[in-house]
Amino acid sequence: MRARRGQFARDRPVRGSEQDHREVPRDPGDVGGHDDHRGRVPREVPLQAEEIASPEKRRNRRVPDAQFYHVAAFSVGREETSGRGVPGYHHPFRRPGRGAGREPRYVPRRLRRARLADRRRGHSSSGSARSRRVRARTRPTRAGGGAGGDRERTDFCEVTALVSGSPEKARRVADEYGVESVLDYDEFEAGEGTEDFDAVYVAGPNALHLDYARTAADHGKHVLCEKPIEVSADRAREMARACEEAGVTLMVAYRPQVEPAMRRLREMVRDGVLGDPVQFHGWFSGHILRQGGPDQWRLDPEMAGGGALMDVGVYPLNAVRFLLDANPVAVRATTSTPDETFEGVDEHVAFQLEFPEGATASCTASYRAQADDRLRLVGTEGQATLEPAFNSEIHPTLAVERGDERVEYTGPYVNEVREEFDYFAHCALTDATPEPDGRDSVADMEAVEAVYESAETGRRVEVGDVDV
Template structure:
């Protein structure tokens, strides 16, 4: 079996069937990720353009507007009133999770397509409501890894039987959250964030496991721990095990207070796949495929997965392609996460 064939066109956009018209985007919420990652990615995207900024901080918005040459800046009240609706086709919601629903509801009422940051909402019920109100527009959950080449090539290899039958997935994502945020951050407030490390970081390995296996788990068990303030209201560390219909398992870990790292390992009956630093935002493209005595190692230039995500969103809007990370995907993950929290509280395995 020629393992190197997965590297021949490693960065190809296998999802792209044609060029599409430019989608004008209103960016809602101007936190660090929106400023440092999303807006530059939209600027560099092939099919997207940021035309409106929506923020509760006029000075922050004005500074960005000048730097990025974006003409329209409005506050949240004006957005809900429909101001500047003629200047954008879709919205990108980058506020904390508890506020996602209200901005999505307004967008749907205005007939605007929606790309919403993960998790889709702070609760499963919130995600359910978002899916229900968005039936007439595209609703995409911002699972950027699903558009990232290394993850897509891994899924192709699994589907092709390169590693035999998948048996186990081991993945984890950890960071020292207090190095880039303060103890009063919304990320440590369960009413706003919906949870802690599992909700904020653990959703990456969880959703990626489902994507790679193309299946939903049938049961979940979990443990969460916290050492005390400022993590006393949320899970500081989380470990989740998912059981899938054909017996595969996925062990997903997350931490708000551990050495920064992320990793992904898929073990099969005949081989394995390994990817270093898959979840940190800048994938190194260092991927290893092993089958029996055959070993292939690829290291290539990184691809901006956020830029890929926005172009994928635009492509979903203008073509018949089925969105692989739609609102149903975000809702399913929240159902699993809420079951995981129940499993951790009751020390039982929860059936899904």
């Protein structure tokens, strides 16, 4: 992909900065002080729609120069849950009779990592779903013939190389969309064709993220890695350190963080509009078997590292950390897998997070339930609901209530994938630290491991400080 150097569209205030702080009326004619959102004086004036919408009017897509940024995209196994339309796709480690000879529901981390080391190098796929997803992700804009053909690009990025286990299929996609280069995994690892791209988008099975990200870093290429960053906190740390030592940018692709309504809610929390945060409720569910059947890597514990929690449960987990700008200190969790199709991974998960200032978060995720995703944040002075919270195909609505007042905000529609790619390119080109970076994603994995430990032991599990 290509990116042009310039100011990214969304506002990314520095954590702890004063740029969003504004004076808060305590009573008519009196203006109170302000600090951070903790201890902030509650607003006593009506909540206006403009108050919610105003920050998202600060959008700027000016491009000072015409420098482009190239990104290679992987075709690693099946990124989409559906295998339909992917001729010849096969699950790399499919074993006959999923119910026979499988591991316990949750594999101890030390054993899981040992088995991963044995399997990782042997992974291959004849499918090119990664190529299909690249097309969907970069559809926003096309450059005409003067730019060298029918190339799909965002404002800042353009696909210029595909890395695939099926070069023939990837070549057909490349020819159709004007992608310049196609590499197989051996060529990528050997450093061939690296002049064709500046960064690598890593997707596919979670357990393979580290290997490809580390190879990209060794070649001096920036890394945009799909969520979750890896299957364990230790492997997440390895990736973060590899990119830091190589001096390249590492960002993990959590789409909801670029959604204007989600960002506005974060600003409202910081500004104390809802008072002190008290409770967060987040849920994300759907029917994964209706999207692709049982033969998919997301249901393989070695490749996925878990089930509903690792795939969809990380969305509310990451969202509450993003909104509160804090990490949990303790976790309680339960999981269940009543359908034997999901044996080896969690079919349903429910967990509660405790935060330093007393706020709690209750989250659920499911691989076999009515499709639904939303979040609610309750504070001492009001509450906000975002629905849908994590589905990029539907324009979300942010509803804010304080007393008898209720205001709804939809904000501008954005293509979340396009936004995250542009933001990533902006950070790589300007040496800015992205959100979420490697350290932030290690914190996610620390919490994920605590959830699984609590589910296995039935005990409350404390989460330590993040160490990268």
